Amino acid sequence: MSNRTSYKNNRNTSNMLKRKSDISTKDEMSKEFEERIIDWTTFYRRNIHRLIEHYFGIKLHFFQVIMVYLMHLFPSVVFVCSRAVSKSFTTAVYACAVCVLYPNSKVLVTAMTKKQAGLLITEKIEKELMVMSPNLRREIKKISSGQNAIEVIFHNGSSFIAGVAGEQSRGLRSTILITDEFRLVDKDVLDSILIPTEIIRPTPYTMKPEYSHLQEEPREIYLSSAYFKSHWMWNLIKQTAIDEYKGEAVLFATDLATTLKHGIKTKKQLLRAKAKSDSTTFDMEYNNLMVGGSENQ
Numbered sequence: 461m462s463n464r465t466s467y468k469n470n471r472n473t474s475n476m477l478k479r480k481s482d483i484s485t486k487d488e489m490s491k492e493f494e495e496r497i498i499d500w501t502t503f504y505r506r507n508i509h510r511l512i513e514h515y516f517g518i519k520l521h522f523f524q525v526i527m528v529y530l531m532h533l534f535p536s537v538v539f540v541c542s543r544a545v546s547k548s549f550t551t552a553v554y555a556c557a558v559c560v561l562y563p564n565s566k567v568l569v570t571a572m573t574k575k576q577a578g579l580l581i582t583e584k585i586e587k588e589l590m591v592m593s594p595n596l597r598r599e600i601k602k603i604s605s606g607q608n609a610i611e612v613i614f615h616n617g618s619s620f621i622a623g624v625a626g627e628q629s630r631g632l633r634s635t636i637l638i639t640d641e642f643r644l645v646d647k648d649v650l651d652s653i654l655i656p657t658e659i660i661r662p663t664p665y666t667m668k669p670e671y672s673h674l675q676e677e678p679r680e681i682y683l684s685s686a687y688f689k690s691h692w693m694w695n696l697i698k699q700t701a702i703d704e705y706k707g708e709a710v711l712f713a714t715d716l717a718t719t720l721k722h723g724i725k726t727k728k729q730l731l732r733a734k735a736k737s738d739s740t741t742f743d744m745e746y747n748n749l750m751v752g753g754s755e756n757q
Contacts, residue, residue: 504561508532511557516593521722524550527712528557535677536709538700540686540693542748544725545714547683548640552584555636559618560599562676564662567620568634570654572644578610578622580640585612585620625649635661636679643687655680686744689752697750715748 504511509528512518520528527550531537541547555567571577582605590597602613610622623629625645634657639645645654658678660666666675687693703709719725734742743749 501561508554508557508561511561512553515560516553516557516589516596518553518589518592518596520550520553521546523714523718523722528554530710530712531679531681532558534679534708534710536680536700536703537712538682538697538709539712540684540697540748540750541712541714542716542719542746543685545718546724548580549584549588551638551681551683552580553589555580555620555638556585556589556596556599556612558636559612559614559620560596560616562635562661563616563618565618565635566633566659566661567618567636567638568623568629568632568657569620569638569640570623570625570629570645571640572625574610574622574624574628577624577640578605580638581605581610581612581620581622625654627653629653629657632657633659634678635659635676636681638681638683640683642682643684643691643693647692686748686750688744689750694750713748716746 504515507529509520509525512528513520524546527539527547531551531554539547539551555569559565559567569577569580581603586603586605590600590603599614599616600612601615604611604613612620614620621632623632625639626649630653637654637658639650639654642650658680660678661676663676665671682693682696684693697711700709700711704711716725716730720727720730730746733746737745740751744751
């Protein structure tokens with residue numbers, strides 16, 4: 461074998477080894493990257509409030525951190541909160557975090573009217589959250605706020621859709637069902653139309669027998685200010701309090717003190733509202749008191 465031939469063979473062998481080394485390095489980097497993604501996804505799924513603050517870059521008040529964390533622990537959540545305590549904002553940012561962390565999630569927000577339900581999308585997500593968070597904006601593929609559809613579509617297949625609490629919502633599906641101002645929703649509509657929309661998030665790995673126990677429970681989130689004890693919501697509140705002790709649900713309630721402490725409303729604003737309202741309305745809307753019935757209820 462000539463020196464020239466030997467040189468070519470050595471060079472070819474060297475190039476081949478280099479390519480193998482490059483491929484091996486890329487494989488190792490790819491595996492390392494994949495492991496990091498798994499680690500961070502697991503961390504943020506266990507601490508979803510940190511995804512909101514770290515990745516979305518949205519600063520939360522401490523009480524909002526508690527709300528978000530508890531929302532993610534239980535399949536049933538009831539928020540009975542005074543006006544302007546940011547329950548809609550907190551719920552919207554939580555739902556967006558779920559959509560990003562859990563591909564193919566289906567968030568359905570309903571209310572007495574589609575316009576009311578759509579406020580979580582048009583006012584909270586489109587006008588506030590997407591402005592506050594470039595990273596959240598990058599996760600969103602399309603947002604629609606027309607008459608036919610009010611929805612947010614994410615790149616990973618998740619969706620956030622507004623629907624009316626009525627017959628028109630038959631056929632919709634939800635892994636998270638949000639009922640806004642649920643005191644205005646008919647209980648029969650909730651039971652016969654809205655709750656049946658709930659499904660388990662489609663995850664291929666849970667189809668394997670060894671992972672079937674990891675199926676995720678669909679979630680229900682109810683938002684409202686206080687109302688009369690004669691309304692069906694009072695029974696839901698009492699049942700949620702009982703279920704909370706069993707570790708199956710969470711009830712979160714706040715009054716005007718929270719809005720004052722965190723600078724959401726001023727004392728003068730609340731005094732003006734009190735002067736213009738009757739005592740019953742002010743107790744329900746700002747003191748967050750359920751009105752009526754006996755002391756034992």
